[in-house]
Amino acid sequence: MGRRPETTNKNAYDPPEPSGLRESQEKGLLHALGSLCDIDNIPMAYVEVDLEKTCIARVNRMFCRLSGFSHSELVGMTNLRGLFSIDSNSLGLFLERTKQGGADCASLPVVVHRQGAEGISCSARLQAVKNGEGLKSLVALLSDPPPWRQDDMERLRLKAAVRGSKDAVGMAYPDGRHFYHNEAFSRMFGYSLKELRNKSPQSLYNNQEQAAEVFETIQNGEFWSGEVEMRTKSGQIIHVDLQADGITDAEGRVIALIGHHTDLTDSKMTVLQLAQSEAKYKDFVENAPIGMLITNLDGEIVYANKKIEEVTGYDLRDWKNSSFLPILYPEDLPLMHQQRNQALTTRKEVKPYVLRVVTASGEIRWLRTIPQLVFSDASNSSSEIVGFQNFLEDITPTKLAIEEKERLEKQLIQSRKMEAIGTMAGGIAHDFNNILYPILGYAEMLKDDLTPESIPYKNVEEIEKSAYRARDLVQQILSFSRPTEQEVVPVAVQSVLEDVLRMLRAVLPSTIQITPKISRKCRMILADPTQIHQVLLNLCTNAYHAMMDQGGLLDISLVEEHINPSQGEPVLPIAPGDYARLTVQDTGCGISKDVIERIFEPYFTTKIAGEGTGLGLASVLAIVQKLKGHISVESEVGKGSAFKVYLPIIPITQGDFVEKDISPVPKGCERLLIVDDEDAIVKMLAQMLHRLGYKVTCFLDSQKACNAFFQEPESYDLVITDLTMPKMTGLVLAEKMHKIKPSLPIILFTGYSEMASSSDVEKIGVKALLSKPANIIDLGRKIREVLDE
DSSP, X not given: OBOOOOSOOOOTTSOOOOOSTTHHHHHHHHHHHHGGGSGGGXXXXXXXXXXXXXXXXXXXXXXXXXXXXXXXXHTTOOOHHHHEEEOHHHHHHHHXXXXXXXXXXXXXXXXXXXXXXXXXXXXXXXXXXXXXXXEEEEEEEEEOOOGGXXXXXXXXXXXXXXXXXXXXXXXXXXXXXXXXXXXXXXXHHOOOHXXXXXXXXXXXXXXXXXXXXXXXXXXXXXXXXEEEEEEOTTSOEEEEEEEEXXXXXXXXXXXXXXXXXXXXXXXXXXXXXXXXXXXXXXXXXXXXXXXXXXXXXXXXXXXXXXXXXXXHOBOGGGTTTOBSGGGBOGGGHHHHHHHHHHHHHHOSOOXXXXXXXXXXXXXXXXXXXXXXXXXXXXXXXXXXEEEEEEEEEEOHHHHHHHHHHHHHHHHHHHXXXXXXXXXXXXXXXXXXXXXXXXXXXXXXXXXXXXXXXXXXXXXXXXXXHHHHHHHHHHHHHHTTTSOOOOOOEEEOHHHHHHHHHHHHHHHSOTTEEEEEEEOTTOOOEEEOHHHHHHHHHHHHHHHHHHTTTTOEEEEEEEEEEEEOGXXXXXXXXXXXXXXXXXXXXXXXXXXXXXXXXXXXXXXXOOSXXXXXXXXXXXXXXXXXXXXXXXXXXXXXXXTEEEEXXXXXXXXXXXXXXXXXXXXXXXXXXXXXXXXXXXXXXXXXXXXXXXXXXXXXXXXXXXXXXXXXXXXXXXXXXXXXXXXXXXXXXXXXXXXXXXXXXXXXXXXXXXXXXXXXXXXXXXXXXXXXXXXXXXXXXXXXXXXXXXXXX
């Protein structure tokens, strides 16, 4: 544990020695320290019953306030039944087990009957105190009941109506026949509804006298609440918290019984261990599950229990007479001073509040603080205030759980946004591909009309290349809404880098100087070129954002590197071998260590709301890992960052290359029917197919195309139709044509849709699906393939 440097060797458990200068205050603090063993300073209602005399032996002030009786009225009181309502069977069973050497602590519900007011339901933590002759007394600590005990009957009835409720709910007729229970009830007792219909509810009770009491209470129109022993189908006895009531008709007659059951067998609460001696009480304080701290008005520690040591990590021996303030989180100091000043001014205890402390290991923990004033005369609240007594509960796990819940909620919101974007991307892709298709089609035909050596031919090639890049971009957008297996091919990273550099030079401001270092000797990798393009653009975009305000240098390099940890090189979580190492380095603001630890998490972003999705580096990591590579980051705040991407080299030989099919596009003379609602696509396809020798009839309206086909079905050898069209979709059109002429082959064109699958369309005569934009080679070969089947 961490230690605080001190010159004293005093133990933190030793009581402080009073000085002549501050004698009255020290006496008050000594009394407060000693009175931690005094029942009046226990922050719960305390009552001790003398079992030999059957009367109340001791109570504290909190119990007096709870019951409405004075201390003198309570001590010696023998009318215990008038003061408490508690399940006598459960209490008797507990005392009997204790006499026989069983557990000496238990938890039972109890109602305290207040003087001149309604009773209060509490949870009683019981501790049996023994002497040499047997049980001497029974100590009870009372607290608020758990939330499920505060449910009203309306809520119970609502739960009974919910079949999937986690709580066991059963309903029966007044004559004792079951007519409803939920799945939780069935699981708890092991019976089905069929088995319960002819079984009396009383038979589930282990104690028939208790069962009779419960049913008599309900049939008399009263609500019953308490703990009962019940028996499952297997014969196991379980402890059940039962809340039961009758359902009445308009005339007030009980027409049904409803019971809400909670199994307490495995969740018996462990009560505080109280002892019969002062030493045992002190041991309880020192080993309490919450921290206890007494300080004087200067914040110097007079007493701290072991829980404080456990939470903070500091050695208690170094705390004596030291200030508690230095380990408080700096931002919480004003709150602490405000609460202390309020308590000193009003001379009243303030509400609990939350403080953070910095532990010896540097960890931040949240403590729920319940402060109490310490008076020079503990029995006189008008005496001098000499310090504070604080109960500190470590709520760090709860706080972290809340933060995690908030983080997951934000992540869910962001994922839903991305889902909406993905849905919208489908529609955008369809329209975008419809725009691209004529560009690519006409570019291909224009190339056929030009000589390869001419400048116009090269210009058209650039147009074609840009259009294909736009097509790939559409596929990348679609990956948000319909993840697909990307096709990996041998890729020369140099060519992808050059494309990215041309784009960066066009968009980055002159304040950012780009320095490329590309090795021509670096061999190829196996990847999807579009994804490598995405990786580079993401890293370069982040570098730009880091240098946006001040400008700087952007170094982009590519080298081939051999990874071999056995030669003393840095160990990377990848297999030894040859790798293409891509490095993107900037001279921007840099990244802090805590951000680096989370930088690749999905939805994590350092940008302000509305500027970042947190998906950039997460998608980069996913791509790199899928390619069996690795990405690392090095950064220094104020100096810049460097991202290094390692992608495995593929040892390609000449024989590994698949020769490109350069055979001419097959032609034909058949009669084709083209249907598409885009005029530019129809005109382009007509011209393209005329060049291949086909006789083409075109329609922009699917309904008109259907009518023309119905009149002369034998005039067409093949139909090419778009999928998404107004009035009649391509699927409906294909189905109608197939019914008229089952032998008719159909090719279905789509810009993007999830409506068409190969298994469905085959039934209606569709022989092939083609995605827009398809080039003349793919289209020509597919037409010939379908016609020649």
